[in-house]
Amino acid sequence: MEQGQENPFSGAVSIFHGRWMPEAAIPVGYAVLIDAFDLPVPVPITLSAIGPRHKVYQAGGWNIYTPRHQPDNDLAGHLTFALRYEGLDLAVLKALFRQTGPEPITNMVRAAPTGAYARRLWFLYEWLLDTRLDLPDAAQGTYALVVDPDRQFAVVGTSSTRHRVKNNLPGTPAFCPMIFRTPALEAFVARGLGDEARQLIAEVPADLLARTAAFLLLKDSRSSFQIEGEDPPQDRIQRWGQVIGEAGRRSIDRAELERLQRIVIGDARFVHLGLRAEGGFIGEHDRLTGAPIPDHVSARHEDLPALIDGLTSFDRGAAQRLDPVLAAAALAFGFVYIHPFEDGNGRLHRYLIHHVLAERGFNPPGLVFPVSSVILDRIDAYRTVLESYSRRLLPLVRWQSTDRGNVTVLNDTSDFYRYFDATPHAEFLFECVARTIDVDLPTETAFLRIYDAFKIEVQQMIDMPDRLLDLLFRFLRQNEGRLSKRARDKEFSALSDAEAARVETIYAAIQEAAG
Structure with a gap:
């Protein structure tokens, strides 16, 4: 859609891209941009439309706005609407900028050089595409926040004097998942779960706490294997438990991830260690032909070094400035979608949760939240969260099967793993952490108190x-x-x-x- 071109969805519709609307309405913002430019991106979880009534509401994956919210029917109008009401979808924006080229954004800035939305788009164009538009540095205009912190979680911003904006994006161009503020997440963050855990164990005698911590650590290690359908010998469970207990002591980078993979695999005679040297997928094989039937296609092996560098930068940068559980969700689920190794990805994914929580001092010293055991108890919800993105991503990955029953990806997919909506993942992880504090920790300490009292009484008899x-x-x-x-x-x-x-x-x- 060129600026001023007629919007192909200017009339009200009842179905958009196979998604039913709660009532006939006019799609706007990202919905129109994706369709008009045929952008090969995952469709956002929630889209926007203009309804006939003077009532703003949300239903069925749609935010329905009133006629007074109707944007101008051109590129600038829908981009401005998206930034104002829908937040940042970096995958959509980057794909759009590649399609439009620099001219429309340059024209928007020249038409409104002090406009906050124009300067934010200018910054995002240069940040995402690593290029410089033919524009002089901004001389006027109040510094605008790139991320609206009332709509999405952000970090403390750094100033970009060229654009007169505060870059408060929670990541780098190499890896920057976004998380929307939801009532559930707001409530979890406000609870201060880390403080609750510390207050809870303050009343537990040291010897009892040590036994509780040891049990929960072993429980988490065993559960992490069980999630993968494995039942390894006790010594292997204990070794991995020891590694989890040391989480947070070393920064995450490629060498550390490869070290952890060697530990978690154990017998590597039939497993390629290190980053994959070919494609990868999660799913099944056709029983007759052996052809892959993917539920999720992993990142291309050619893109893995750059994606792991993105995770590394996130761990050392934005993850230090976000709420620890939000940071853990973004890092860990980003890793598992990338799936950089031939084997061991699931256990390393859950290790990364422990890594962030421990590194940030969220867990009480010496205590590991048994997140894996909670995930095992909620395995269906866990899979639903993983599929919340995989199902939207899979149709966009073009692949062909190999002679070995693997996949070869034919299109550029790297941005799909950099810029995903981690909101469902953050909500799920907060629920898991809260359960460890509300249920698992007090239950285990209570069990040991009862057991010790019983043991003393019986031994006297x-x-x-x-x-x-x-x-x-x-x-x-x-x-x-x-x-x-x-x-x-x-x-x-x-x-x-x-x-x-x-x-x-x-x-x-x-x-x-x-x-």
């Missing part, structure tokens, strides 16, 4: 080795405080009826006292 005490306690927990006939006849046949009754009474009293 009967001399029993720890192994049998553990089994006795487990049997009582599994059978609502009663010893089953099987347990009385086999493992604990040596107990008299009076002793067995006393053990059950001790257990019931301790449970009641614990509330």
Whole structure:
């Protein structure tokens, strides 16, 4: 659409790109730009349209605005609307700038040299395309924020005197996912979950806390393997648990990621270590032909070094200035979409969550939130979050199968992994972290308190080795405080009826006292 060209969707419609509208309305902003320029980008989660009523509302993936919000029917009008009401979609903007070339943006700036939206677009054009427009430096105009911090999460800005804007983008051109402010995220950030966790453990005795931390660490390591459908030997689970316990001590870069991959793989006889040297995908193979059936196509192997450099810059830059959980979501899910290795990506993806939280001091010292175990419990929700982007991305990746049942990507896809909407991922991760604080941590400390009290009481009555005490306690927990006939006849046949009754009474009293 050239400036001034008639908008092909100037009339109200009920369906747009296969997406039903809540009522007949006129698409605007990113919706029109994507369609008019046939931009090969993932369609945003939420689009905008002008409805017939004087009511602003959201429904079915649409923000419906009133007739008074109708923008001018040209490129400048829809770009301005997008920046004002829809926030930044960097993938759309970069693809659009490549299509339009510099002239329309240059004309917008010359027509409104002090206009905040024009200067923001000017900055974004040069930032995204790494090129300089034929414009003199801005001489006037109040410094404008590139990201509207009331709509999307941003960092403290640095001044660009050329454009008279504050660059508060949460990343670099090499990697910059965006996260929208939602009521759920606002509430989580306001809670201060890290402070809550520290207050919670302040009342836990040191020895009890150490045992709690050890259990949760092992639980997280085991769960991370189980998510991948693996059941490795205990020593391998423990080794990976030790690595998780050291998360946050080293910065993330290619060498560190490759070191971690070597640890997580263990036996690498049949796995290529290091960055992939060919394509990659997640999905199945056709049973008859062996052809790939992808659910997600990974980044091209040619793009991996630059994408990993982008992750590295994000970890050392924007991740230090964003809320830790938001930063962890952007880094970890960005990594898993890139999928840089032949194997080990899922466990490293979850390691990166621990890395950011630990590096930022979000966890209490010595304690790892068992995020993987929560993810395992919520595996369907986890997959839904992963698919929230993969499903929109997959139709845009052109690929062909190889003789080895792999894929070769035929188009440039690198920006798809740099600029995704990480809002669903941030909400999911916050939910997981909150559950570890609200449920897992207090549940485990309460369990150990009860177990210790039970052990002391029983040992005063009967001399029993720890192994049998553990089994006795487990049997009582599994059978609502009663010893089953099987347990009385086999493992604990040596107990008299009076002793067995006393053990059950001790257990019931301790449970009641614990509330």
